[in-house]
Amino acid sequence: MASNADGNDEELMLGYRNGDVGAFDELYRRHKGGLYRYLLRQCRDAAAAAEMLQDIWMNIIRTRSSYEATARFSTYLYRLAHNRLIDHYRKSAHVVNLSFDDRQIAESTVVYHEQPEVRYERKQRAARLLALVDALPEAQREAFVLQHEGGMSVEEIATATGVTRETAKSRLRYALAKLRLGMSEWR
Amino acid sequence: MNEGPRNGMRMEEPIDPELASLYRESAREEPPMHVDAAILAAARREAGARPREMAQETGEGAASNAFGSRPQSSAPAAPFLHPWRLPLSIAAVIVLSVSVVTLMTEQDADQPVTPLRAGGTQKEAVDPAGGRHPLVATPPSRDLTEERRIEPQPSPKHDGGRLPLAEVTAPQLRSSTQAPTEHASERARDGRRDALESETARRDQASNGARPAAPAAALAKEKEGTEARPTFRDGPVPPAASPLMRPNGLAASSGSASVLAGEYEHQPPEKWGEKIVELRRQGRAAEAEELLAEFRRRFPQYAVPREWMP
Numbered sequence: 284m285a286s287n288a289d290g291n292d293e294e295l296m297l298g299y300r301n302g303d304v305g306a307f308d309e310l311y312r313r314h315k316g317g318l319y320r321y322l323l324r325q326c327r328d329a330a331a332a333a334e335m336l337q338d339i340w341m342n343i344i345r346t347r348s349s350y351e352a353t354a355r356f357s358t359y360l361y362r363l364a365h366n367r368l369i370d371h372y373r374k375s376a377h378v379v380n381l382s383f384d385d386r387q388i389a390e391s392t393v394v395y396h397e398q399p400e401v402r403y404e405r406k407q408r409a410a411r412l413l414a415l416v417d418a419l420p421e422a423q424r425e426a427f428v429l430q431h432e433g434g435m436s437v438e439e440i441a442t443a444t445g446v447t448r449e450t451a452k453s454r455l456r457y458a459l460a461k462l463r464l465g466m467s468e469w470r
Numbered sequence: 471m472n473e474g475p476r477n478g479m480r481m482e483e484p485i486d487p488e489l490a491s492l493y494r495e496s497a498r499e500e501p502p503m504h505v506d507a508a509i510l511a512a513a514r515r516e517a518g519a520r521p522r523e524m525a526q527e528t529g530e531g532a533a534s535n536a537f538g539s540r541p542q543s544s545a546p547a548a549p550f551l552h553p554w555r556l557p558l559s560i561a562a563v564i565v566l567s568v569s570v571v572t573l574m575t576e577q578d579a580d581q582p583v584t585p586l587r588a589g590g591t592q593k594e595a596v597d598p599a600g601g602r603h604p605l606v607a608t609p610p611s612r613d614l615t616e617e618r619r620i621e622p623q624p625s626p627k628h629d630g631g632r633l634p635l636a637e638v639t640a641p642q643l644r645s646s647t648q649a650p651t652e653h654a655s656e657r658a659r660d661g662r663r664d665a666l667e668s669e670t671a672r673r674d675q676a677s678n679g680a681r682p683a684a685p686a687a688a689l690a691k692e693k694e695g696t697e698a699r700p701t702f703r704d705g706p707v708p709p710a711a712s713p714l715m716r717p718n719g720l721a722a723s724s725g726s727a728s729v730l731a732g733e734y735e736h737q738p739p740e741k742w743g744e745k746i747v748e749l750r751r752q753g754r755a756a757e758a759e760e761l762l763a764e765f766r767r768r769f770p771q772y773a774v775p776r777e778w779m780p
Contacts, residue, residue, distance in 0.1 A: 315501055
């Protein structure tokens with residue numbers, strides 16, 4: 284594997300800033316899937332998610348000369364993604380549970396997958412999990428996906444979403460609680 | 471897909487390993503390939519590199535692009551200076567503009583301020599507030615040349631010839647002799663008037679007889695009658711105060727002489743001289759004298775040739 288694959292994300296981005304296109308290739312390879320799925324989970328529209336993905340990376344490319352490694356690259360990346368999602372919601376008049384009220388643990392009315400009540404293989408369990416993730420409130424779902432797709436800590440999730448650490452932690456806990464509850468019958 | 475939460479990094483954080491594992495297995499969506507290609511191509515364009523196929527990234531492409539290497543050029547200095555282009559450009563323009571303005575100001579200040587004539591236009595020449603500096607109207611080299619020529623201040627009949635002011639045309643001198651300088655011409659004229667009056671009065675008396683017999687009396691009358699006529703002691707002469715317009719013993723010819731003066735306003739001194747001589751030849755001595763007086767007023771430094779005299 285190329286030596287640049289050993290560098291951390293910040294080094295890769297700095298390398299690209301200095302003109303190393305290969306560093307960008309590696310950086311993109313590392314994060315494209317997770318970022319795409321994060322966007323997909325949030326907006327539930329593959330086309331919109333692809334468009335937002337492109338917008339986000341184009342933004343990174345355009346501003347590469349001003350990049351400073353003051354934080355983790357993933358935090359920076361998902362911060363951009365979060366803001367881009369907000370813009371998407373505003374433009375599309377997204378009516379799905381936009382409340383980021385962490386006290387609201389009510390079920391979302393949108394169901395991504397509707398599974399039968401029969402216990403199946405792990406594949407069906409995985410699908411069930413995805414459905415439960417999609418059913419989470421926006422804020423909790425976002426926290427969960429950032430943790431699992433972005434590999435981010437609670438503090439980094441808080442930074443990316445613009446909330447306090449305690450709020451991010453609370454959202455994550457609620458999300459996990461709901462998922463565990465939903466998966467309890469599948470375990 | 472990302473590895474998920476970093477193992478052991480923050481054990482106190484809410485995490486469910488089983489859910490995490492199950493999620494990693496289930497979440498396998500990837501962006502469309504055309505989106506990947508577009509993004510990678512844009513990255514290359516921005517960095518100034520050629521676009522590459524995605525299939526080569528895992529093969530030769532990755533091997534040739536070791537971290538830290540810059541295979542496709544773009545010098546590090548270029549992206550570093552990019553955000554500074556506009557500020558540097560603006561700064562350069564400002565510096566150049568200030569330099570040019572400063573140089574021009576210094577040039578104006580360094581121009582010689584020697585007086586144009588004996589009348590002492592020093593004040594006018596150096597007057598910083600006086601709107602139009604007489605020396606500014608012409609190129610500096612030319613002004614200096616004129617100054618050198620004018621400066622010696624010989625007598626009007628110096629060497630029987632003309633001062634090298636022949637090249638100085640009437641419009642140029644006129645441009646440098648604005649209203650404030652007319653009083654200097656008045657002083658020069660007055661200074662020679664005594665010597666001239668006696669001679670011209672004698673000849674005019676012979677030609678038209680309209681002149682007072684006593685040149686001194688005429689002079690005295692002129693001085694008394696023209697209360698609006700200042701001398702060099704009194705101050706600058708208003709632009710309209712031409713001797714041709716003042717009542718004097720030659721009032722009968724003032725009108726035509728002033729017309730002539732207006733016609734020859736932009737003519738060189740030689741033309742003036744020709745006209746004066748022609749008037750004398752025609753017996754129009756009064757007009758000739760008026761025109762000569764006007765000429766002296768406008769060209770005080772010009773040595774009047776003898777043939778112009780009566």
